[in-house]
Amino acid sequence: MRVLRNSAALKAADCLSAQRYLAASARNARNARLNISPRPSAQRLTSATGIRCFASSTSRPNMESYLAKEPAAPEFKTASFPGPVSEKAIAELDAVFDTRSLNTICDYKKSYGNYLVDLDGNVLLDVYAQIASIPLGYNNPALREVAQSEEMVNYIINRPALGNFPSGDYAELLKTGILSVAPPGLNQVFTAMAGSDANETAYKAAFMYYRRRERGEGAEFTAEENESAMRNAAPGSPDLAIVSFKRGFHGRLFGSLSTTRSKPIHKLDIPSFNWPQAEFPQLKYPLEEHVEENRKEEQRCLDNFEETIKNWHCPVVAAVIEPIQSEGGDNHATPFFFQGLRDLTKKHNMLLIVDEVQTGVGATGKFWAHEHWNLSSPPDIVTFSKKAQTAGYYFGNPELRPTKAYRQFNTWMGDPSKALLFKTIVSEIKKNNLVEHTAEVGAYLYSALESLAKKYPDQIHNLRGKNQGTFIAWDSPRRDEFLKVAKTVGLNVGGSGEAAIRLRPMLIFQKKHADLLIEKVEEIFKKW
Numbered sequence: 054m055r056v057l058r059n060s061a062a063l064k065a066a067d068c069l070s071a072q073r074y075l076a077a078s079a080r081n082a083r084n085a086r087l088n089i090s091p092r093p094s095a096q097r098l099t100s101a102t103g104i105r106c107f108a109s110s111t112s113r114p115n116m117e118s119y120l121a122k123e124p125a126a127p128e129f130k131t132a133s134f135p136g137p138v139s140e141k142a143i144a145e146l147d148a149v150f151d152t153r154s155l156n157t158i159c160d161y162k163k164s165y166g167n168y169l170v171d172l173d174g175n176v177l178l179d180v181y182a183q184i185a186s187i188p189l190g191y192n193n194p195a196l197r198e199v200a201q202s203e204e205m206v207n208y209i210i211n212r213p214a215l216g217n218f219p220s221g222d223y224a225e226l227l228k229t230g231i232l233s234v235a236p237p238g239l240n241q242v243f244t245a246m247a248g249s250d251a252n253e254t255a256y257k258a259a260f261m262y263y264r265r266r267e268r269g270e271g272a273e274f275t276a277e278e279n280e281s282a283m284r285n286a287a288p289g290s291p292d293l294a295i296v297s298f299k300r301g302f303h304g305r306l307f308g309s310l311s312t313t314r315s316k317p318i319h320k321l322d323i324p325s326f327n328w329p330q331a332e333f334p335q336l337k338y339p340l341e342e343h344v345e346e347n348r349k350e351e352q353r354c355l356d357n358f359e360e361t362i363k364n365w366h367c368p369v370v371a372a373v374i375e376p377i378q379s380e381g382g383d384n385h386a387t388p389f390f391f392q393g394l395r396d397l398t399k400k401h402n403m404l405l406i407v408d409e410v411q412t413g414v415g416a417t418g419k420f421w422a423h424e425h426w427n428l429s430s431p432p433d434i435v436t437f438s439k440k441a442q443t444a445g446y447y448f449g450n451p452e453l454r455p456t457k458a459y460r461q462f463n464t465w466m467g468d469p470s471k472a473l474l475f476k477t478i479v480s481e482i483k484k485n486n487l488v489e490h491t492a493e494v495g496a497y498l499y500s501a502l503e504s505l506a507k508k509y510p511d512q513i514h515n516l517r518g519k520n521q522g523t524f525i526a527w528d529s530p531r532r533d534e535f536l537k538v539a540k541t542v543g544l545n546v547g548g549s550g551e552a553a554i555r556l557r558p559m560l561i562f563q564k565k566h567a568d569l570l571i572e573k574v575e576e577i578f579k580k581w
């Protein structure tokens with residue numbers, strides 16, 4: 054169990070550990086340059102199952118000792134990828150589970166820190182991180198420790214149907230975890246299970262809010278509404294819409310899929326809502342050289358947005374948008390566009406839903422990516438999942454709670470065990486200043502990539518993500534080939550959209566990892 058400390062002691066300890074972490078980062082970067090393996094600084098035990106764990110002590114193991122035990126560099130051992138052991142395991146799995154989307158078959162017991170280990174023992178520097186979903190590294194000791202706590206065991210084996218039977222400590226768990234990092238201006242949460250689920254429940258909240266205002270405060274549902282709702286017809290089941298943006302991605306469940314516009318393969322054969330899509334800016338890079346053109350493009354998209362919602366056949370109650378369109382190809386827009394969008398949603402009495410499922414939790418160098426924008430008022434709803442390990446949506450206006458119980462409800466409504474994981478993640482992020490750290494490492498990585506792009510202009514196009522932490526991407530003329538070859542030099546990298554290579558390292562990614570990444574990317578370019 055975590056040892057309780059008073060707040061002064063906690064602050065001092067946090068400060069000390071952050072200093073140690075930064076000192077370790079500097080030392081590791083220097084060691085990496087000098088090719089020195091880090092010195093092991095804490096006793097490591099190997100359990101009977103072969104799982105690496107830390108000697109338990111009264112205080113939580115620190116980030117420095119954790120990172121010191123990472124492999125010094127990636128190591129690709131097999132003649133091809135996947136190697137023979139992986140091939141065999143994939144065949145076995147394929148007999149019972151569709152493996153056509155399989156990327157790497159992993160050994161999570163051996164994976165550590167920023168390194169993912171496959172079944173053949175290939176050690177890959179992981180800058181994809183389970184599709185942008187691992188914040189603190191594999192087998193992070195703080196998470197291992199909380200996973201073994203009484204609190205966690207209780208949450209796992211006595212899982213509550215949260216809407217009906219929350220435990221007495223759920224408010225405390227929310228306040229000290231999920232809500233402790235609520236975006237500015239938002240102070241309530243609806244907890245959910247995954248990104249799509251978070252978005253869908255947010256859409257439902259938006260529709261119910263719209264009808265609440267239309268119907269008038271306190272008005273009861275009419276007999277006609279009750280009867281028509283059961284026939285999926287108006288007025289009970291009204292014709293209302295959510296607008297999303299071309300190339301956006303918001304999930305694959307029924308409602309969220311109607312707002313997803315990234316690739317047809319996700320949508321084919323699935324009936325969908327007749328909802329509008331607006332243009333998302335297509336910026337030209339480098340941004341500094343195309344300021345005027347890009348401004349015009351963003352204004353064009355704002356005008357298109359307004360036209361689209363004004364002319365739609367039914368009321369468009371909310372707009373949903375990603376701060377950086379991730380699955381759709383890492384498409385960025387500037388604060389000008391998002392400020393304009395916020396103002397237009399206000400002007401037309403619509404809600405602004407910001408989907409931070411992929412951008413949230415530190416990767417852009419702010420805890421929430423929309424904090425880069427300086428909006429005139431906060432978004433109405435912000436959805437989250439992935440690195441939070443839990444999911445849901447934040448909101449501030451109490452009227453976004455439906456007028457009656459059970460209108461926004463399901464059996465689990467989230468999961469306290471995942472909320473506890475997020476609380477620990479948040480605590481580690483704060484303790485180790487990982488958001489600021491990611492901003493700093495991201496700037497370092499971006500400038501190294503800028504130099505590489507100058508050296509290999511045929512291979513790196515449209516480098517993007519400046520001042521956006523490690524949320525960096527570029528377009529490659531040989532993208533799919535690059536992703537395959539990357540494995541053979543010891544990199545696990547992801548793609549997005551048609552041609553983008555997207556970097557999604559963890560928040561514990563350091564300058565020494567950035568150096569290794571650059572070295573490996575160049576190794577690929579040299580082969581070509």
Ligand SMILES: Cc1ncc(COP(=O)(O)O)c(C=O)c1O
Nearest residue numbers: 247248249302303304375410411
């Ligand atoms: C921006 C965004 N929204 C929603 C989702 C859907 O999340 P999930 O796959 O957890 O349902 C994703 C998943 O990649 C995403 O990137």
